[in-house]
Amino acid sequence: MTSRVGVVVFPGTNCEHDVVAALGSLGAAAELVWHGADSLAGLDAVVLPGGFAHGDYLRPGALARFSPVMEAVARFAAEGGPVVGICNGFQVLTEAGLLPGALQKNAGLRFLCTTVTIRVETSRSVLTSGVAPGTELRIPINHFEGNYTCDEDTLARLRDEDRIVFRYVENPNGSVDGIAGVSNEGGNVVGLMPHPERASAAILGSTDGIVLLRALLASAGLRSGSGPAALAG
């Protein structure tokens, strides 16, 4: 049985088709889930893709957290379901309280669309299971508000609990401790600013995102009982 991945679409989301296409090319059955949905029944994993949910005029993710689907996402996460927020999806997850911290404006106060190198810091997440810590990946970023911040206690806890999933090799946006992605305590909810789906074909310049998307599908497969192998790490 193929893993079913739901890709949440808020009005203003714009990376949904890209995520569906990238996951589809890896053999997954990815489908769009409208933000008004109140159930994620039958899905093995959920992705909150990039974009500008509800326009993001107030603050990225500040309105999206009130969309009906977010209650279903919270339940899905509480049950251990794999949830990944990419870029705007990361912002939404922090606003919804499913991940700690917040994303503020880039240190340079400009939008940044460029390809950066990130380092995988832990295998203890649904997006990096089986990926060796220290692995460096070339992945595009595309954001104005990607400057991760949190209080010192939270930062200490993230470090202690091995929840910093990715760091930038060269910090492009002022994020505290160079953080590019974090997870919840269980490692099943991950948010990251870089876009793995944009690094999923050689013709687009990088295939480094595939290893992450495959890890997500493996995690989804475990949940659906169709997974190829046990989670490593």
Add this chain to the structure above:
Amino acid sequence: MPVADDSLHRALGLTDDEAARIAEILGRSPNHLELAMYAVMWSEHCSYKSSRIHLKRLPTKGPGVLVGPGENAGVVDVGDGIAAAIRIESHNHPSAVEPYQGAATGVGGILRDIFTMGARPIALMDPLFFGPLEDARNRWLVEGVVAGISGYGNSVGVPTVGGELTFSPGYSRNPLVNVLCLGVMPTERLVLGQASGEGNLAVLLGSSTGRDGIGGVSVLASAGFSEDGAEDAAKRPSVQVGDPFEEKRLIEACLELLDQGLVVGIQDLGGAGLCCATSETAGRAGMGMDVDVSAVPRREAGMEPFEVMTSESQERMLAIVEPGDRAAVEEVCRKWEVRAAVVGIVTAPTPVGGGRLRIVEGFGGEVLADLPAASLSDDAPLYERPLAPPADLADRRADDPAALEAPGDCGPDLLALLCDPTWVYRQYDHQLFLNTVEGPGGDAAVLRLAAPGLPPSRRGLALSTDSNPRWAAVDPRVGTALTVAESALNVACAGARPVALVNCLNFGNPEHPEVMWELSESVDGMAEACRELAVPVVGGNVSLYNESAGADIEPTAVVAVLGLIEELDRRPPGAGFTEGGTLLLLGTPDKSLAGSRWAVERRGHRGGSLVGPDYGALRALLVLVAGLANSEGVVTGLHDVSGGGLGLALAECAVRSEVGCEVESVADHAELFSESPGRVVVCTDDPAAVEARAVAAGVSVRFLGRAGGDRITVAGLLDVDLAEATEAWRGALPVALGEPAPA
């Protein structure tokens, strides 16, 4: 209907003759509302009254052309059941007074032109022209315009994949902000902006209507700027305000309506607002329309009917739907949170005089305006304005920059010409949709031909926007022909065959005979090159009155060539070197310096004369170069010679790939900095194969030198450290904008 007073037409921008013509069409004196409607529709911006007579000389037919000029966008068949829609527009005047919103709403407007055809917008490009960055106001304009494009384009979710950045003193108070959009659709989704079918409903979709942008096309876009800054600032309320989130929902709602077959015609609301959309849709179908002005959702109270009809509030579309589909249309709009209001009913044409556009206060209520729908566009005045070459033309042509003293060392000039546009384009999302194979900064953007709902295809599209106001200032006819040649060569370097062209003609005050001469000459040059290269012109835009303090801008004809790649299965080689590669020059060497960046920017010399393209040689070169770009392993780098000449082409390849070069056979500074297109620098590990192909194609080929090392060396002319060149290239723009140089 009270008759408007005698001088009102002048305040609205109409001449006495035009007002008399309106009275003749109506058979009576127009009232205020009617005059206001004619004033916006007959403005230079909407009616092309000064340029139409020239534009018809452009070749517009071709085997793949599905929709030519005159509709919202040109449409070409790109194979595999897919059609591409393309259009370019200017948003110069709004951007001059309010750079962020001016540029942002330019993006919004061009997107609507594309999805109104049924196409999903997949790429934007922005040719930008500013005055020198030593001037603080110009820096403010650059920052604002780029932020506006970034803020709107990124949020609405359409990648900006390229453009141009040009600096010249002539643009100081009147920057040019052109914006191009490319869309794709399954061919059968193509829809036109027509209001057919008596009794069908005109449904206004999207934003409510406010007082923003009233007179945008007439007050702002059809007049120049004065010396008085306060007067220009006072035009700011005529600039619209953009809402990319509304537009994003509007795109998705409209494409869903089209997919479900719920609209018979659709038209965006741009310049001249509801007045333009209702009259054009009715006029094209030979029908009339009753428009209930009281049914238009409003942003503020107390708006007059003329304000509602001419407002340029953004993010609005007019869909023509059958009454039976109304509920289904409203359902789609509810899902996307898009407002939908029935504001009009299509009416049958009258036996005499065709369809009438009637503005009413409630259907069946008071008639506020009543005029022939088609008269707003079809009867617009057509001017054959006087044209004359500039008085000093002969003197300027005789003043050839060949007479300038040759530099002892060409290195400093070369370093000064280097400018990396990364500062601009990394503020743009240029990767969305996973189509961007080659993004901004190369010869042409290269895109996969894919989008949700499209049939699968192995093809790709290449897109390049080009202009050369320096050439056009020397000779608008030849300069524009050369610009077309350059644009075609840019897409060839990406492995594509040119299939269509759109243009944006930015010129000064059409009431100046020299400006009209420049426009006319440019059109002739473009027509000649397009005919010779068999590239049809499928759309265009004309922006006039680009002047400030009485001085016209340099003639700026922007062309964009769309190229088709038959099989896009890997990245084209791109502009760069590989260590140890052999460097060859394809095409005929040239020494003309007229209008070159070296002569104009480095020596302040604007004279000389241009030699037109050798079309036979160019056609052979286009085929050869596209073939080389598409053949795996034959060439490792490819870059056409354009602004800055062979010298800059070499230097750009070197800094982009971080590989130096050692070039032996460039005769002098003229050969190094001459810009005439028709030449391509090639880096190859198999020079014999490239030479054999060139000989077979009848294209001249010459050995230049070798790639490698950490210096850029041209024997006898320059020897520059690669690191120094890279620093100059990367730092040029940030440093000029007062920021630290990138590390």
